[in-house]
Amino acid sequence: MRSLLAAFLTLLLQAQDAFLVKPYLQLGDAPHAAPRERLDLLWHAEDHEATWVVEVRLQKAWVPQGAPAFLRLDAPPLPPHRIYRATLRNLPPGLRVPYRVVRNGAVVFEAEAQPRKAGAHRMVVFGDAADGSVGQAAIAKAVLDAHPDAVFIAGDLVYGRGRAAEYRDHFFPIYNSEAVPLMRTTPFLGVPGNHDVPFAKFPDAAAYFAYWSQPLNGPALKTGEPDAAPVLAGLHDAMVAASGPAFPRMASFSFDYGLVHWTVLDSNAYVDWEHPVMKAWLEADLRAAQRAPWRIVALHHPLFQSSRAHFDDQWMRPISPLLEKYRVDLVLAGHVHNYQRTAPLRFKPTQAGPRGKPVAGEFTVDEAFDGKQVTRAKGPIHIVSGAGGAELYDPWQTDAKASWQPSTRTFISDKHSFTVLEVEAKRLRLRQLDVDGRELDAITLTK
Ligand SMILES: [Fe+2]
Numbered sequence: 001m002r003s004l005l006a007a008f009l010t011l012l013l014q015a016q017d018a019f020l021v022k023p024y025l026q027l028g029d030a031p032h033a034a035p036r037e038r039l040d041l042l043w044h045a046e047d048h049e050a051t052w053v054v055e056v057r058l059q060k061a062w063v064p065q066g067a068p069a070f071l072r073l074d075a076p077p078l079p080p081h082r083i084y085r086a087t088l089r090n091l092p093p094g095l096r097v098p099y100r101v102v103r104n105g106a107v108v109f110e111a112e113a114q115p116r117k118a119g120a121h122r123m124v125v126f127g128d129a130a131d132g133s134v135g136q137a138a139i140a141k142a143v144l145d146a147h148p149d150a151v152f153i154a155g156d157l158v159y160g161r162g163r164a165a166e167y168r169d170h171f172f173p174i175y176n177s178e179a180v181p182l183m184r185t186t187p188f189l190g191v192p193g194n195h196d197v198p199f200a201k202f203p204d205a206a207a208y209f210a211y212w213s214q215p216l217n218g219p220a221l222k223t224g225e226p227d228a229a230p231v232l233a234g235l236h237d238a239m240v241a242a243s244g245p246a247f248p249r250m251a252s253f254s255f256d257y258g259l260v261h262w263t264v265l266d267s268n269a270y271v272d273w274e275h276p277v278m279k280a281w282l283e284a285d286l287r288a289a290q291r292a293p294w295r296i297v298a299l300h301h302p303l304f305q306s307s308r309a310h311f312d313d314q315w316m317r318p319i320s321p322l323l324e325k326y327r328v329d330l331v332l333a334g335h336v337h338n339y340q341r342t343a344p345l346r347f348k349p350t351q352a353g354p355r356g357k358p359v360a361g362e363f364t365v366d367e368a369f370d371g372k373q374v375t376r377a378k379g380p381i382h383i384v385s386g387a388g389g390a391e392l393y394d395p396w397q398t399d400a401k402a403s404w405q406p407s408t409r410t411f412i413s414d415k416h417s418f419t420v421l422e423v424e425a426k427r428l429r430l431r432q433l434d435v436d437g438r439e440l441d442a443i444t445l446t447k
Pocket of ligand 1: 155156193194195300334335336
């Protein structure tokens with residue numbers, strides 16, 4: 001009995017020592033669904049030699065995966081550490097699969113992974129997330145209880161400056177804890193917001209590029225090009241090195257999940273989506289997705305929104321005609337810390353103003369759509385789901401309809417909330433839930 005207890009304690013100690021950040025799941029560079037799915041598994045460990053093996057349980061046998069590789073991040077204030085990555089392969093689409101991590105011959109971690117589903121699924125979306133607040137933790141718990149197949153964060157992943165030290169302090173411990181074991185079971189996707197890009201003064205800023213693993217099929221930007229996240233030579237070198245091929249390319253990308261094609265855009269102020277290379281990529285991506293039952297564009301800065309806060313940041317409006325032409329169903333954004341939903345709308349820019357002003361133009365609003373009786377939308381619906389943790393903006397506007405823009409149909413800023421998308425081939429249901437799982441808003445779209 002005593003020796004059993006000693007063995008258990010040894011295992012526990014080994015497990016505790018093994019990780020700085022416990023294993024978490026990412027889609028990896030796998031934009032398209034496949035008959036056998038894959039997922040990337042990442043974890044952070046001390047900068048010491050160790051033998052790591054990842055195994056997946058397939059047909060009652062533990063199958064070793066390819067050897068994990070690592071990149072080293074040496075950017076203060078955290079001590080240098082290793083970001084390990086292994087790819088879980090041959091996963092049956094949709095079926096949860098046990099996996100385990102072995103270090104120096106001892107099993108130090110075990111969980112179940114949810115591979116991408118081929119058809120109907122449930123995706124959770126929220127933005128403006130990890131600020132270390134009570135609201136962030138409450139949303140994380142509520143998201144776990146909503147049982148998503150995957151989670152998408154619509155930017156401002158980590159406050160205040162997207163730094164590695166901030167991920168360590170209040171991102172991973174909230175979304176990947178023993179109590180809220182989300183990221184170890186459920187792939188998280190995301191887009192960088194204005195808080196996630198390189199900041200002067202902080203060598204560990206823009207940790208997004210080093211810590212996330214998402215498709216590398218966005219515009220083929222190179223460091224220093226005008227639409228790439230700007231870095232300072234000498235200051236951000238360690239972060240760029242730890243990012244491998246992800247910097248700066250992983251800022252925009254696209255992927256398929258189930259019946260949805262997602263186009264994910266870096267909407268930060270340094271990107272001009274009117275530049276020919278950027279616009280051509282966006283158009284080609286949407287054109288290639290015309291056979292997908294549903295199309296979603298996700299980005300941080302909303303095209304259309306009613307909050308007084310960040311009202312002038314509606315600079316992404318010029319892409320609206322392309323989204324309409326290629327029949328995008330939903331545009332999901334964050335940045336503004338509340339929940340907003342527009343009517344389906346079409347927009348013709350009449351004046352491409354400078355950054356810092358909403359782009360002027362003509363609106364055609366689908367007044368008939370109500371998401372209940374009338375469920376076929378004429379134009380994309382724009383959602384702001386930025387109430388994912390950070391302090392809410394303009395709560396007074398919740399009940400002040402006169403302060404809303406004419407296309408806004410719902411505005412909720414007195415509660416933290418998140419979006420649940422229940423997707424089927426001909427029907428997409430969008431529900432906005434609060435931290436207690438109560439429904440604040442719901443619409444149905446049909447084809
Ligand atoms: Fe933001």
